[in-house]
Amino acid sequence: MSKRIGVEVSIAAAEAVGLCDVDVIAAYPITPQTHIVEHLSEMVAEGHLDAEFIPVESEHSAMSCCIGSSAAGARTFTSTSSQGYALMSEICFIASSMRLPIVMAVANRALSAPISIWNDHADLMYSRDSGWIQTIGENGQEVVDLLIHAFKVAEDHRVMLPVTVNLDGFTLSHVIEPIMLPDKAEVAAYLPRYKAPLRLDPKNPVSFGPVGMPDVYTEARKAQDEALKAAKPVIIEAWKEFGDKFGRYYKPVETYKAEDAETIIITMGSISETAATAIDHLREQGKKVGLVRIRLWRPFPGTELVEAIKGAKNIAVLDRVCSFNGGEISGPVCLEVKSLLFDRGMNPKVMNFIAGLGGRDVTVQNFEEMVEKASNGAAPTPYEIINVRE
Amino acid sequence: MGIASEALKNFKGFNLKNMPEVEPLSPGHRACQGCGEVLALRLAMKALGENVVMCSATGCMEIITSPFPQTAWKVPWIHVAFENAAAVASGVESAYKAMNRKGIINQPDVVFVGYGGDGATMDIGIQALSGALERGHNFVYMCFDNEAYMNTGIQRSSGTPFGAGTTTSPPGKKSIGQSTWKKNLPAIAVAHNIPYVATATPAYPVDLMNKVKKAAMVPGPAYLHIYSPCPTGWRCGIDESVQVARLAVQSKVFPLYEVIDGQYVLSRKVAKPKPITEYFKPQRRFRHLTEADVAKIQERIDAEYEDILKKCGGDGKGKEEKE
Numbered sequence: 001m002s003k004r005i006g007v008e009v010s011i012a013a014a015e016a017v018g019l020c021d022v023d024v025i026a027a028y029p030i031t032p033q034t035h036i037v038e039h040l041s042e043m044v045a046e047g048h049l050d051a052e053f054i055p056v057e058s059e060h061s062a063m064s065c066c067i068g069s070s071a072a073g074a075r076t077f078t079s080t081s082s083q084g085y086a087l088m089s090e091i092c093f094i095a096s097s098m099r100l101p102i103v104m105a106v107a108n109r110a111l112s113a114p115i116s117i118w119n120d121h122a123d124l125m126y127s128r129d130s131g132w133i134q135t136i137g138e139n140g141q142e143v144v145d146l147l148i149h150a151f152k153v154a155e156d157h158r159v160m161l162p163v164t165v166n167l168d169g170f171t172l173s174h175v176i177e178p179i180m181l182p183d184k185a186e187v188a189a190y191l192p193r194y195k196a197p198l199r200l201d202p203k204n205p206v207s208f209g210p211v212g213m214p215d216v217y218t219e220a221r222k223a224q225d226e227a228l229k230a231a232k233p234v235i236i237e238a239w240k241e242f243g244d245k246f247g248r249y250y251k252p253v254e255t256y257k258a259e260d261a262e263t264i265i266i267t268m269g270s271i272s273e274t275a276a277t278a279i280d281h282l283r284e285q286g287k288k289v290g291l292v293r294i295r296l297w298r299p300f301p302g303t304e305l306v307e308a309i310k311g312a313k314n315i316a317v318l319d320r321v322c323s324f325n326g327g328e329i330s331g332p333v334c335l336e337v338k339s340l341l342f343d344r345g346m347n348p349k350v351m352n353f354i355a356g357l358g359g360r361d362v363t364v365q366n367f368e369e370m371v372e373k374a375s376n377g378a379a380p381t382p383y384e385i386i387n388v389r390e
Numbered sequence: 391m392g393i394a395s396e397a398l399k400n401f402k403g404f405n406l407k408n409m410p411e412v413e414p415l416s417p418g419h420r421a422c423q424g425c426g427e428v429l430a431l432r433l434a435m436k437a438l439g440e441n442v443v444m445c446s447a448t449g450c451m452e453i454i455t456s457p458f459p460q461t462a463w464k465v466p467w468i469h470v471a472f473e474n475a476a477a478v479a480s481g482v483e484s485a486y487k488a489m490n491r492k493g494i495i496n497q498p499d500v501v502f503v504g505y506g507g508d509g510a511t512m513d514i515g516i517q518a519l520s521g522a523l524e525r526g527h528n529f530v531y532m533c534f535d536n537e538a539y540m541n542t543g544i545q546r547s548s549g550t551p552f553g554a555g556t557t558t559s560p561p562g563k564k565s566i567g568q569s570t571w572k573k574n575l576p577a578i579a580v581a582h583n584i585p586y587v588a589t590a591t592p593a594y595p596v597d598l599m600n601k602v603k604k605a606a607m608v609p610g611p612a613y614l615h616i617y618s619p620c621p622t623g624w625r626c627g628i629d630e631s632v633q634v635a636r637l638a639v640q641s642k643v644f645p646l647y648e649v650i651d652g653q654y655v656l657s658r659k660v661a662k663p664k665p666i667t668e669y670f671k672p673q674r675r676f677r678h679l680t681e682a683d684v685a686k687i688q689e690r691i692d693a694e695y696e697d698i699l700k701k702c703g704g705d706g707k708g709k710e711e712k713e
Contacts, residue, residue: 023485023488023489023492024481024484024485024488026480026481026484050488050492051488052484052487052488054480054481054484054525055525056477056480056521057518057520057521057524058517058518060474060477060517061474061477061480061517061518061521061522064470064471064474064477064478064480064481064518065477065478065480065481065484066481067468067470067481068445068468068470068477068478068479068480068481068483068484069482069484069485071468071481072443072482072485072489073485073489073494073495074484074485074488074489076481076485091471091474094470094471098470193494200443200468200482201466202440202441202442202443202465202497203497204466205440205465205467206466206467207461207463207467207468208467208468208469209456209468209469209470210456210457210458210461211452211457211458212458213458216458
């Protein structure tokens with residue numbers, strides 16, 4: 001039976017991975033991911049989870065172990081943050097190109113320098129093109145559900161791609177929330193035993209990771225591109241099945257009071273709950289404003305996002321990273337929104353705010369100001385860094 | 391009795407009469423003519439047999455065996471990147487361990503092997519290797535040492551010997567060539583207190599194969615340092631690989647030994663060592679060295695050999711090297 005408990009989100013995330021009966025975990029500690037892997041190693045030590053926990057000497061080796069493990073046919077998990085994610089990035093690109101269904105929880109954290117253990121989306125953005133499926137949780141329950149969903153999608157033979165589940169470091173990873181942890185048997189019914197289409201097996205020898213000469217490299221890239229494109233309907237199908245089994249339904253893009261909104265703010269992650277409060281305040285004042293939250297970052301849910309924002313005259317996009325592009329173009333999430341609209345011949349006013357870097361709090365008032373500015377079409381382009389001392 | 395001694399107490403080695411016919415590494419790969427490394431790899435594979443998973447670092451032995459859609463491998467093989475073969479092998483081994491224990495598979499006897507060149511092992515991959523040795527995975531790591539980054543065009547590594555000319559340690563008016571002494575990776579492996587470490591070379595094929603077999607039999611990590619002549623990079627004749635490797639042993643440049651449960655055992659005693667000039671002579675990478683340079687290197691080689699002998703307990707118990 002499922003039960004609702006008050007639990008730290010990192011602990012719940014680890015429990016969710018345990019419910020998925022994972023075989024191998026390879027991880028290296030980095031704040032704020034630590035509680036996830038500590039709890040997993042404890043579950044293994046206490047015999048609650050029958051898995052190999054490999055306490056590797058670096059994140060680079062963590063992902064390398066995950067590739068070996070997944071290629072051998074084991075259900076494989078790791079978790080990281082920020083600098084650790086950057087260190088393993090070389091191998092992350094290989095994991096997706098080798099089509100290995102590894103699942104990773106990323107407790108999002110700012111990149112150095114200056115060194116900051118606090119939350120923003122720099123690590124999420126720089127890993128954007130790594131070929132992984134990427135989802136972002138807003139709260140603890142969603143993180144738990146997205147992790148179970150991640151294995152289901154990754155291991156689907158129509159997909160065979162690795163998945164990251166992103167959760168904001170500290171502001172989500174370290175808070176205690178009421179969370180419903182599903183029953184192990186229910187999870188097993190949703191997520192059957194992983195069967196690798198090909199594995200490192202002396203009974204059926206296969207070469208993984210060969211050299212791609214110019215006559216095959218483009219085809220290999222196209223095949224991977226097609227795989228990520230084809231993943232979207234499977235992701236949605238797996239959310240539908242999840243909802244039917246567990247009663248909680250998810251979709252690529254979430255909307256809040258957006259249906260008739262003239263001004264919409266687009267966000268990702270746990271900060272969206274603060275944004276929703278600001279929307280409530282502004283609605284109370286009779287302002288036609290709404291919120292759109294991106295849950296599925298890769299593959300990018302273009303159709304769903306356009307559907308969510310098509311009625312708005314003003315669109316504000318929140319980026320939680322400074323992308324150092326020279327200042328004549330917008331931040332990464334905003335650029336994608338603009339590209340989407342441009343290709344469809346849509347021309348609302350699109351404004352870009354950069355906020356919440358390295359743990360800087362973004363308040364309800366900040367959101368109210370951003371949305372008000374956007375309502376007046378008054379935000380400077382291509383972007384404005386808010387809440388910053390000159 | 392230590393873990394390795396216990397595992398090897400009834401060891402039956404290969405000899406010229408019982409050579410396995412199995413060839414897990416097929417001919418037709420794209421190695422240079424006279425490659426000593428692929429010869430060593432072939433011998434190692436004959437010793438390992440077919441119940442094995444190979445984890446390859448980026449390098450010559452990866453490039454030459456896997457141009458898609460071809461492969462020279464008749465056994466499962468995975469290449470991921472340059473510096474992580476030992477970590478990949480750790481993951482494969484752990485996956486098998488977990489899946490065997492959970493009853494998902496029943497394949498308890500598979501041997502896991504990571505391998506790479508000197509650059510992949512001694513430089514960029516030393517962290518991943520150290521981690522895997524320290525964690526105690528049941529696997530074999532083979533370093534095929536050809537003393538430079540040959541795949542990228544003969545650049546120096548920490549395995550390049552003092553004085554050797556490479557494309558990034560070129561001899562010149564202000565340079566002797568490689569200006570540092572070769573890193574002693576077998577000693578670093580021994581320092582991890584793993585059950586089995588050995589050195590080998592394809593000039594002594596039966597010795598090499600027996601060491602590979604022992605490494606596979608020993609539970610826990612085993613490290614093999616395999617001296618692998620590269621005619622392309624060492625600038626010797628394509629018919630001289632084996633001869634040069636033999637001279638390396640006979641001139642004490644590359645002593646053959648095992649370290650079983652921490653105990654050094656000499657495999658080949660060099661009773662009448664040849665001067666290193668004989669070893670240098672066929673290799674143009676050393677031709678710029680002066681007499682004074684050679685004397686300095688000879689002194690160092692003698693001292694290092696004495697050190698090995700001491701570790702082996704005096705004069706060593708190895709078989710005497712014959713002409």
